[in-house]
Amino acid sequence: MATITISLPLPVLPEGWTAEKDFKAVGEVSAATNRSIEPVGPHFLAHARRKRHRRTFSEDDRIQAQENVKSVEDQDAGEISEPEDQVMLQREAKDWKGQDHYAVLGITKYRWRATEDQIKRAHRKKVLKHHPDKKAAAGGTEDDQFFKCIQKATEVLSDPVRRRQYDSVDEAADVEPPTKKQTQKGNFYKLWGPVFAAESRFSKIQPVPQLGNDKSTKEEVDEFYNFWYNFDSWRSFEYLDEDVPDDNESRDQRRHMERKNLNARKKRKTEDSARLRKLVDDALALDERIKKFRQEEHARKNKKRLEREAEQKKAAEDAAKAKEEEAKKQAEKDAAEKAGKADAKKAKEQAKNAVKKNKRVIRGAVKDANYFATSGDASASQIDGALNDVDLLISKQDPDELAAWTAKLDGKKDAVIIKQIFDEEVKTLKDAGKIKDGELKTL
Amino acid sequence: MSDDESQSRVAIGISFGNSYSSIASTNNDGNTIVIANEDGDRQIPSMLSYVSGEEFHGQQAKSQLVRNPTNTVAYFRDFIGQDFKSIDPTPCSGSAHPKAGSDGATFNIKDTEEDSENTRTISEITTRHLKRLQTSASDYLGKGVNAAVITVPTNFTDKQKEALTASAKEAGIEVLQYIHEPVSAVLAYDARPDAKLSDKIVVVVDIGGIRTDVTVIASRGGLYSILATAHDYDVSGAQFDQALMDHFAKEFIKKHKTDPREDKRALAKLKLESEAVKKALSIGTNASFSVESLVSGIDFTSTINRTRFELIGNKYFASISRLALSAVEKAGLDPLDVSEIICSGGSSHTPKVARSLQSAFPEGIPVLAPATSPTSLNPSELAVRGAAIQASLISEFETEDIDQSTHPMVTAAPHLGKAIGILSISGDESSGVFRPLVEAHTPVPVRRTAQIAVPREGGDVLIKICEGVSQIKVSTPAPQPKAEKKDDEDEDSDEDDSEDEPEEVRERVWKAETVLSEAALRGVKKGAKVEVQLDVAADLSVRVTLRQVGDKGGKGLIGNIKGSAKENGHAS
Numbered sequence A: 001m002a003t004i005t006i007s008l009p010l011p012v013l014p015e016g017w018t019a020e021k022d023f024k025a026v027g028e029v030s031a032a033t034n035r036s037i038e039p040v041g042p043h044f045l046a047h048a049r050r051k052r053h054r055r056t057f058s059e060d061d062r063i064q065a066q067e068n069v070k071s072v073e074d075q076d077a078g079e080i081s082e083p084e085d086q087v088m089l090q091r092e093a094k095d096w097k098g099q100d101h102y103a104v105l106g107i108t109k110y111r112w113r114a115t116e117d118q119i120k121r122a123h124r125k126k127v128l129k130h131h132p133d134k135k136a137a138a139g140g141t142e143d144d145q146f147f148k149c150i151q152k153a154t155e156v157l158s159d160p161v162r163r164r165q166y167d168s169v170d171e172a173a174d175v176e177p178p179t180k181k182q183t184q185k186g187n188f189y190k191l192w193g194p195v196f197a198a199e200s201r202f203s204k205i206q207p208v209p210q211l212g213n214d215k216s217t218k219e220e221v222d223e224f225y226n227f228w229y230n231f232d233s234w235r236s237f238e239y240l241d242e243d244v245p246d247d248n249e250s251r252d253q254r255r256h257m258e259r260k261n262l263n264a265r266k267k268r269k270t271e272d273s274a275r276l277r278k279l280v281d282d283a284l285a286l287d288e289r290i291k292k293f294r295q296e297e298h299a300r301k302n303k304k305r306l307e308r309e310a311e312q313k314k315a316a317e318d319a320a321k322a323k324e325e326e327a328k329k330q331a332e333k334d335a336a337e338k339a340g341k342a343d344a345k346k347a348k349e350q351a352k353n354a355v356k357k358n359k360r361v362i363r364g365a366v367k368d369a370n371y372f373a374t375s376g377d378a379s380a381s382q383i384d385g386a387l388n389d390v391d392l393l394i395s396k397q398d399p400d401e402l403a404a405w406t407a408k409l410d411g412k413k414d415a416v417i418i419k420q421i422f423d424e425e426v427k428t429l430k431d432a433g434k435i436k437d438g439e440l441k442t443l
Numbered sequence B: 001m002s003d004d005e006s007q008s009r010v011a012i013g014i015s016f017g018n019s020y021s022s023i024a025s026t027n028n029d030g031n032t033i034v035i036a037n038e039d040g041d042r043q044i045p046s047m048l049s050y051v052s053g054e055e056f057h058g059q060q061a062k063s064q065l066v067r068n069p070t071n072t073v074a075y076f077r078d079f080i081g082q083d084f085k086s087i088d089p090t091p092c093s094g095s096a097h098p099k100a101g102s103d104g105a106t107f108n109i110k111d112t113e114e115d116s117e118n119t120r121t122i123s124e125i126t127t128r129h130l131k132r133l134q135t136s137a138s139d140y141l142g143k144g145v146n147a148a149v150i151t152v153p154t155n156f157t158d159k160q161k162e163a164l165t166a167s168a169k170e171a172g173i174e175v176l177q178y179i180h181e182p183v184s185a186v187l188a189y190d191a192r193p194d195a196k197l198s199d200k201i202v203v204v205v206d207i208g209g210i211r212t213d214v215t216v217i218a219s220r221g222g223l224y225s226i227l228a229t230a231h232d233y234d235v236s237g238a239q240f241d242q243a244l245m246d247h248f249a250k251e252f253i254k255k256h257k258t259d260p261r262e263d264k265r266a267l268a269k270l271k272l273e274s275e276a277v278k279k280a281l282s283i284g285t286n287a288s289f290s291v292e293s294l295v296s297g298i299d300f301t302s303t304i305n306r307t308r309f310e311l312i313g314n315k316y317f318a319s320i321s322r323l324a325l326s327a328v329e330k331a332g333l334d335p336l337d338v339s340e341i342i343c344s345g346g347s348s349h350t351p352k353v354a355r356s357l358q359s360a361f362p363e364g365i366p367v368l369a370p371a372t373s374p375t376s377l378n379p380s381e382l383a384v385r386g387a388a389i390q391a392s393l394i395s396e397f398e399t400e401d402i403d404q405s406t407h408p409m410v411t412a413a414p415h416l417g418k419a420i421g422i423l424s425i426s427g428d429e430s431s432g433v434f435r436p437l438v439e440a441h442t443p444v445p446v447r448r449t450a451q452i453a454v455p456r457e458g459g460d461v462l463i464k465i466c467e468g469v470s471q472i473k474v475s476t477p478a479p480q481p482k483a484e485k486k487d488d489e490d491e492d493s494d495e496d497d498s499e500d501e502p503e504e505v506r507e508r509v510w511k512a513e514t515v516l517s518e519a520a521l522r523g524v525k526k527g528a529k530v531e532v533q534l535d536v537a538a539d540l541s542v543r544v545t546l547r548q549v550g551d552k553g554g555k556g557l558i559g560n561i562k563g564s565a566k567e568n569g570h571a572s
């Protein structure tokens, strides 16, 4: 072989790549298949020379070598052998339209699934057995009726168009849907699965979604019914056409027959669509998964609703609680306020009393100080003047000051001291600007 | 074989079909000559006919199918070495019917001057046929032919070969080797002087007279291995003839109100003339049909054009294409993996057969047939040419030598499951580009060498040897922007959608899989090339040899990847 040229460049060696002697084996070559090289052509001669070079092969080796080579010719796996029904063997070739072509070729277990290759091999097998020359050799009659049936079957089944026409009406491949009762008693998937598998053959779109099982997801089930409600079928019914008379007959007669056939095909097609639709309807109605999904959906929605309701309730409760709390707080506050007010009144009273008492003490002190008369009994005017001054002083003082003043006077009986205390008060008030000169008569 | 013997060995190639046989020889200049018999035919009908003890062969025998069908033996090649129960007598409906003999099929024919039937075995008939071929070849070569390479179908059993060898021996022919018809066809093409040796997947579609065979062959460095076969006994030249017969019969019925197919003699005439018309339509676009006294003295002439023929034969052409595709699938390949299609067998002359194959396979795959390739070889001669070439290659060898070399001990070999190659551009398997050095289905041991470019600046390069698989990438091109919508567009928008559906584009791409080894080649010069040589041994070990091209100093590097199989391992 000539040297191969690759113009795409080799990759740059990655940074840090190392290997002992710059080479490392990493993997192994995948398994090989033993095949036979065809001993043909000049290059094989070279191969043989290399392989045989100064070697002798033992008989064992030789036998083994032969056995190990993968065969490229089809071995008959016996998949095409069905017992032949006596009635079928008696069929007349002219009734070919009514024959079960798959049965004639012995491939009923495949039917529409049979590959072209299987049909060919089945045909050959039948030909080898039923050719009139074979029958004659076996001492039989030269009856070639069944042989002709075989030829017809092959003719139909090996032409893709005609095969579809036949498959369209091959009732033996149908799987009847179970009744409602059967379904309810049995396993829905086991009973309906094969029905849909069989109907799938008519779908233009392949592969076709299948029924699945109770583990199928909602999406799968939805897709399944969606597909089947929009089934695009290649099924057609020309195989059931009534024979159109050939050229000799009148043209009108022919036209009439053709029209009749056309209408019949259309009608059957419509009926078939309706049939399939009903079949899907029935399955859907019996499909527990639909109920299950609905319930689940329901439960999910319910759950949501309950959650929402609970939430609302809680919110309401919370609000009520908050309101209550608020009210309570308010009440407390009110009570406190009320209490406060009472206290204040009391205090006021007390203060008032204290003031009264203090006033009394102060006034008493004035009396004790002989109304500040310097000698002898105080004259009435002296008494009046002194009491007026004291009243003025008292009026200029707040209860605390009064209390402090009273405290100073406490127990003092000496007129001089009392006069001194009063003078101090006067002075303090004067300093504070509360009394002006001249306001006081006696002090 | 002594020197004496081998010197006196005169070997030819023989293709022995059910319908036609051919003989060919390679001359001293190395040219292969397909030999015409005394009638001037290179496609010699495989038929014998006896009239008053006189033996007719080839075309002359075929002509006897009209007058003397019961003493004419035809379509018997596949019966050789078979039990009676395994043969299909269908093709013999218009000639002597096979009977059950003690050892396979026999024919009861009057082949002497006496007016009595004799039972002739398949072996005897075969011997007689081969003798006639031998005589024609000897006459042409001017020396007695005594050896041959004979082509057989891929499903010809050992028992059949033994039987054929015995019959040939009776005729004085030593069978040097049997080679498979499709492989012989590939050899015929590969032996052309301008042919280049390359690794390829070849699909040989052999459409004969009564059978069609498809063979998928991996051609690896000139070594051929069959990957898959498919056989069809229901669609071939005979069905094309039948389609024409039915056509002309209907024409005849229209005019004369009788069905010529119901009369044996008329049927035979109809069949012969239909085959002639079919052949004429391979060259011309029109052909005339003409039979004297078809039924009850009525002469019948008619014409047909090629288009009409292609129409009535279309289901057969389509069926052949499907068969070819199914064989490719059987081989585990995609149609895109196919490098070329060789149309072989006489029916490959029919233009529509080749065209139908051409359109069934991806665009661009060459279909080697007269209608689709101007450089194609005569499809009727491919098998015999290959046989003659093989005969010239081995005729000097001793018989013992040939036997040894064709034994499974020599022919059986492990074939790689996956391609082995290198990563270029990037050392990362996902972003690097895999390039195969050794393709899948290559028998080992094998050596392949490649020269690979280096990065622009040279420097240190990474050589990563991987296994790779070819995959089919399917993509749908973005739909063409729609032409501007008109007002009334809505109504037929449905139609538009389906029409505009862009066609899928399928292409074959390589994907790197298991990394087998990594190596560095350092200091590679700017603009240099690196040579990578892989030697895969029978135990699947690989020797990797690396060097910079032109670097005589030998900074090369050799590494070994351990093998995973025992030599002569088992089939898997």
Ligand SMILES: Nc1ncnc2c1ncn2[C@@H]1O[C@H](COP(=O)(O)OP(=O)(O)OP(=O)(O)O)[C@@H](O)[C@H]1O
Residues within 6 Å of the ligand: B016, B017, B018, B019, B020, B021, B043, B207, B208, B209, B210, B211, B212, B236, B237, B238, B275, B278, B279, B280, B282, B344, B345, B346, B347, B348, B349, B350, B380
């Ligand atoms: N020029 C042609 N055009 C069309 N068909 C042809 C032409 N030449 C030969 N044939 C047809 O090719 C068929 C014979 O093919 P071929 O020579 O390959 O036969 P064969 O190898 O003996 O095949 P088999 O074993 O299948 O009968 C016949 O049907 C014959 O009519």
Ligand SMILES: [Mg+2]
Residues within 6 Å of the ligand: B017, B018, B181, B206, B207, B208, B209, B345
């Ligand atoms: Mg052939």
